[in-house]
Amino acid sequence: MPLISEIVSDINKLSLSEQKSELESSFPELLVVKPKQERVGLPPLDGAENGKVITRFPPEPNGYPHIGHAKAAIIDEEYAKMYGGKLILRFDDTNPENERLEYYAAIKVGLDWLGVKYDQIKNTSDDMELIYKKGLEMIESGNAYVCTCDKETISKNRREMKACKCRAGDHDQNIKRWHDMFEKYKPGEAIVRFRGDMQSENTVMRDPAMFRIIDEIHPLLIDKYRVWPNYDFAVAIEDSIDGVTHAFRTKEYELRNELYYTILDKLGMRKPKMFEFSRLEFEGMPVSKRILKPLVQDGKVSGYDDPRLPTLEALRRRGIVPEAIRKFVLSLGFTKSDTLAPFDTLESFNRKIIDVTSIRLFMVTGPVKIIVKNNKLTEVELPNHPQRDMGKRRVELDGNFYISGEDAKTLKVRDQIRLIELYNVKITKIGSEIEAEYTGNDFKAEFPKIQWIPQKSAVKLNILIPKTLFVNEKFNEYSLETKQAYTESHYLELNEGAEIQFVRFGYCRKDSAMQAIYTHK
């Protein structure tokens, strides 16, 4: 050690260039800078082999897909793609109380829209027989038992780390009770429990439920089964038999990893690698069904496609495109840190994508009439896009226009303004209507440039402006603003769903002939 410090201090006495040249002559290999280049996209997957990666997206068909689903599905797909592997879409439909046929469909539609392509589609409920077999196996091997205690007792025991008498039941009792679950017991009277460790620090290991009785109609299997596996047991079995190599789920499941691996261990089944990532939710835009459902029921929002919501359908209607969502999700990375997702960034990605294809149209809000006294033009051609060749449109004129109230407010008599792409005008009178006179065609940079709509062909339009749904945990009564506006008649010729940039206003998506939804600035 002393020798080392001596040498180091010797070296430190040399100047930087002397050190450098010494290095170059004696140890050139040390100067080679390691590649360490910037990574693009998701981080490499632990233990991933090219062509052998299988991921899965396992939504429960109990609601409409939202941005959270999008994050999971995109990550699942990206990793499968990255390693030339496969993505399985698996509906985790083991609770007939929640599942509905329309949700299976809605999720597929959502993925389709997102452009997430899966290689295989299945339902957990397809494998009920196998799951029963594995359940029985667990009972036979003593790794599970049937518990007939009531809910409260079980919960209390788990909190207090105590075992109940059912845990001590012998093999025959368990087998008999297992069969009784299919016939005799009523819902709530008996569950199969995994024999974990009631003393475990990890509460999920304290003999969690593996099967319970539910007498409800399943959307696919109707009344074929009434003993249903719980999540932990079902995913473990499914992931294993589906050949999943890498499974991803959100952070709140993290404590369940121990259970997941233990179950597979006890069954001697192949174990996928499990990873978790943070949930994606926007500020003031909750994703939870518990919160959204009452909103829809009470009519506080128009439905699951209300543009204020984070559902895929709502995002679509609002004018957010799938590519933007994908870029956005990827920009968040694969991390476990809790984040308040920046909606700004999503909008920015979106804006760049749609800017190129959005037609530019004039639109005025809070319209005020303006009359150009000596107008001589009867028609003008306006370009549909400033850079790209998207054609032109003809607009007929007679000197009677609308301009935005906002713009009108700033005008004073004798002001000169430029009606965009038209001509210059001088204000001569301001009243309930504004009067002006034509002063020339030459473009003058110093004049304010204002968009206009001819009165005779103006199309009445509602602009819906979605705002933050919840402010400080409370429903924001003003979360949806409606603006009365006029736009050009050309609007009527656009397809529904067309993205428009209203000049000096922002991007909007055509929702119907009389309504557009504000996408973003």
Add this chain to the structure above:
RNA sequence: GCUCCUGUGGUGUAGUCCGGCUAAGCAUACCGCCCUCUCAAGGCGGUGAUCCCGGGUUCAAAUCCCGGCGGGAGCACCA
């Protein structure tokens, strides 16, 4: 309360595993300028982080160790 996870500019992240090449890259937001008959897009530039705090190890720490603190989650016969 207990257990687990997490903590880099206003925001989201890269780098952290394998300490030096970066007193920290990118994106977004913001501010200028250029371009433009839009407050958009595009181009250029800028402001902004003592890498949660305090110790320690080391010639050298965002990176390793210890101790705090902040945030989140779980503690369901729901996934």
